[in-house]
Amino acid sequence: MINIVICGINGAMGKVIKRELETYENIRLVGTLSPRNGNTGEDIKDKVDVVIDFSNPANIDYLIDYNIEKNSALLICTTGYNLEQKNKIINAGKKIPVMLSSNTSPGVNVFRKILKNISAELNSFDIDIIERHHSKKIDSPSGTAKTLAEDIISVTGRDKIETHALRAGTIPGEHTVVFSGNGETLEIKHTAFSKNIFARGALDIALKFYNKPAGFYTTEDIFNNYDETFDEKFHERETSKCLRRLA
Numbered sequence: 728m729i730n731i732v733i734c735g736i737n738g739a740m741g742k743v744i745k746r747e748l749e750t751y752e753n754i755r756l757v758g759t760l761s762p763r764n765g766n767t768g769e770d771i772k773d774k775v776d777v778v779i780d781f782s783n784p785a786n787i788d789y790l791i792d793y794n795i796e797k798n799s800a801l802l803i804c805t806t807g808y809n810l811e812q813k814n815k816i817i818n819a820g821k822k823i824p825v826m827l828s829s830n831t832s833p834g835v836n837v838f839r840k841i842l843k844n845i846s847a848e849l850n851s852f853d854i855d856i857i858e859r860h861h862s863k864k865i866d867s868p869s870g871t872a873k874t875l876a877e878d879i880i881s882v883t884g885r886d887k888i889e890t891h892a893l894r895a896g897t898i899p900g901e902h903t904v905v906f907s908g909n910g911e912t913l914e915i916k917h918t919a920f921s922k923n924i925f926a927r928g929a930l931d932i933a934l935k936f937y938n939k940p941a942g943f944y945t946t947e948d949i950f951n952n953y954d955e956t957f958d959e960k961f962h963e964r965e966t967s968k969c970l971r972r973l974a
């Protein structure tokens with residue numbers, strides 16, 4: 728049994744996680760955080776194994792301090808961080824296990840493996856990312872689109888990948904990578920039919936992640952069963968990826 732705390736429980740994702748939690752006998756919700764509403768977790772007396780965050784980048788300083796004080800793992804599913812915030816997250820890995828996951832669905836993590844193979848093979852093609860999300864989504868392009876762009880850049884050596892974003896209706900999340908060549912196109916696409924897939928993905932990751940040693944982790948570390956604890960070289964590599972993304 729692990730004890731979790733959720734930041735963003737009243738948001739769209741928070742509500743879905745709360746419902747999904749009812750089907751997990753090995754996870755107990757021991758509290759919630761909402762710093763902007765004055766809920767800073769003082770009432771939480773139980774041990775906290777992992778804080779799951781689906782909220783807003785504005786909460787990041789608070790979350791890092793809270794987790795360091797509690798010595799708990801921090802699973803950040805929020806997207807839209809700037810470079811300075813991402814650096815703080817990576818640095819927090821010196822003290823606590825911290826994971827930044829732009830997409831917790833199992834499907835997207837397989838998508839990423841396939842994407843790297845195809846991108847390396849079709850480097851002579853134009854490569855574009857198209858993402859579609861609900862009209863309430865704040866950040867654009869999506870965190871997943873940025874992650875997919877980084878994956879393509881890592882195997883093709885390109886400087887930038889074009890991303891195209893649509894915000895409309897209630898679309899839970901759709902990502903397509905289009906490879907356009909001379910007289911042909913190849914597309915790979917992931918569609919989330921509901922937010923449940925992200926909620927269950929986050930809870931499943933929390934179960935695997937809560938007892939890892941301090942370090943900065945990504946979803947790949949869990950899906951590939953690979954641990955990377957904090958080291959300076961890794962930090963430099965992540966920072967340069969951020970710089971490239973923001974360029």
Ligand SMILES: NC(=O)C1=CN([C@@H]2O[C@H](COP(=O)(O)OP(=O)(O)OC[C@H]3O[C@@H](n4cnc5c(N)ncnc54)[C@H](OP(=O)(O)O)[C@@H]3O)[C@@H](O)[C@H]2O)C=CC1
Pocket residue numbers: 734735736737738739740741760761762763764780781782783785786803804805806807828829830831832866870925
């Ligand atoms: N990694 C993944 O797989 C997924 C990631 N996401 C990401 O999760 C995040 C939340 O998504 P979603 O639930 O749809 O968003 P919502 O806007 O529905 O909820 C976000 C919550 O964050 C808090 N919040 C909002 N604005 C602020 C602010 N300015 N300052 C501090 N706190 C704020 C609020 O909680 P309160 O009222 O308690 O303060 C709010 O309920 C987004 O970044 C989204 O991209 C979404 C789906 C999947």
Ligand SMILES: O=C(O)C1=N[C@H](C(=O)O)C[C@H](O)C1
Pocket residue numbers: 806829830860864868869870871872899900901
């Ligand atoms: O805000 C959302 O809804 C989603 N956000 C994540 C992102 O920015 O990639 C993941 C998913 O696509 C849904």
